[in-house]
Amino acid sequence: MGxxxxxxxxxxxxxxxxxxxxKIVEALGVIHLSTxxxxxxxxxxxxxxxxxxxxxxxxxxxxxxxxxxxxxxDRLHQDDVVAxxxxxxxxxxxxxxxxxxxxxxxxxxxxxxxxxxVSIEEVTERILKRGRNDDVAxxxxxxxxxxxxxxxxxxxxxxxxxxxETVDGLGEESEVIERILKALQ
Ligand code: ADP
Numbered sequence: 063m064g065x066x067x068x069x070x071x072x073x074x075x076x077x078x079x080x081x082x083x084x085k086i087v088e089a090l091g092v093i094h095l096s097t098x099x100x101x102x103x104x105x106x107x108x109x110x111x112x113x114x115x116x117x118x119x120x121x122x123x124x125x126x127x128x129x130x131x132x133x134x135x136d137r138l139h140q141d142d143v144v145a146x147x148x149x150x151x152x153x154x155x156x157x158x159x160x161x162x163x164x165x166x167x168x169x170x171x172x173x174x175x176x177x178x179x180v181s182i183e184e185v186t187e188r189i190l191k192r193g194r195n196d197d198v199a200x201x202x203x204x205x206x207x208x209x210x211x212x213x214x215x216x217x218x219x220x221x222x223x224x225x226x227e228t229v230d231g232l233g234e235e236s237e238v239i240e241r242i243l244k245a246l247q
Contacts, residue, residue, distance in 0.1 A: 066147040067092050068167065069246070070154070070225075072217050073178035075205050076185035077231050078238065082178060083151050085239040090246075093143050096151040100133055101125065122201030124155060124208060131162040138166055155208075160216045175220045176242055180231035182206065 067090055073079035087094045101119060104112035111133075115125050134153055137143060154160040164171055180188075189202055220226050227245035231238055 066145070067149075067174075067246070068147055068170070068172040069149040070172055070175040070220070071149055071151050071178060072175060072213065072226075073231065074180060074182065074185045074209050075202060076188045077178045077180040078235065079151065079178050081235055082231075082239055082242060083149060085235075086149055086176075086242060086246075089239070089243055090147070090149075092147040092149050094151060095134070095137055095143065095148045095153070097125075097130055097133060097153040097155075098151075100137070120201065122204035122208070124212065127156055127158045127162065130155075130159060131166075134159075134163065135166050154216055156212045157215055157219060160219055171223070172220075172225055174227055174246055175217070175225045176245060177217050177221075177226050177228040178231040178238075178242070179228050182210070184232065 069086070069090075069092060071079055071083055071086070073082075083094055083096075086092065098119075101112075101115050105116050105119065106112070111129070115129070118125050130153060134150075138148070150163075154163050185206070194202070217226060229238070229241045229245050
């Protein structure tokens with residue numbers, strides 16, 4: 063696997079995407095670019111952006127596309143990301159974000175998109191086992207519904223462009239990362 067890869071990872075809430083992302087970063091030296099992490103750090107620091115998005119994250123609703131695209135465009139142009147490559151996590155989540163991303167990257171596009179596949183039944187079971195209060199359970203339901211209605215079409219869109227490698231997310235973490243790295247070869 064060469065350096066400077068431009069990657070995306072898709073996966074439902076509870077698919078193990080966060081864990082696998084850390085392993086991909088370790089294996090390939092790409093930079094982890096998580097829109098959720100960026101938003102949460104803005105909330106923690108109570109920036110203007112943080113104050114604006116705090117209620118949306120609490121409810122599990124999506125932040126508007128223009129705001130998200132601005133954050134991502136800024137980060138993609140920074141030197142470390144250009145030099146090391148990246149893995150996008152939690153973005154793009156809508157078709158407009160996907161088109162915006164391809165505009166930002168230009169003709170090169172991306173190299174590959176991993177679709178970490180865990181069924182909605184399985185992730186629901188995993189999430190319930192973690193045991194959460196009703197408030198949070200509501201937000202998770204919203205996030206899973208938005209994933210089906212908004213993000214699954216994005217995976218189909220990239221699939222039609224030939225970028226998507228679907229990887230079975232069931233099994234040991236070590237087995238799953240092996241499958242991912244094989245799919246990226
Ligand atoms: P999860 O995948 O578990 O929902 P994330 O950390 O990716 O967690 O996102 C947390 C929240 O941040 C989302 O529920 C949403 O409110 C907001 N968010 C993150 N990324 C995006 C995005 N690309 N577009 C819109 N909202 C986003």
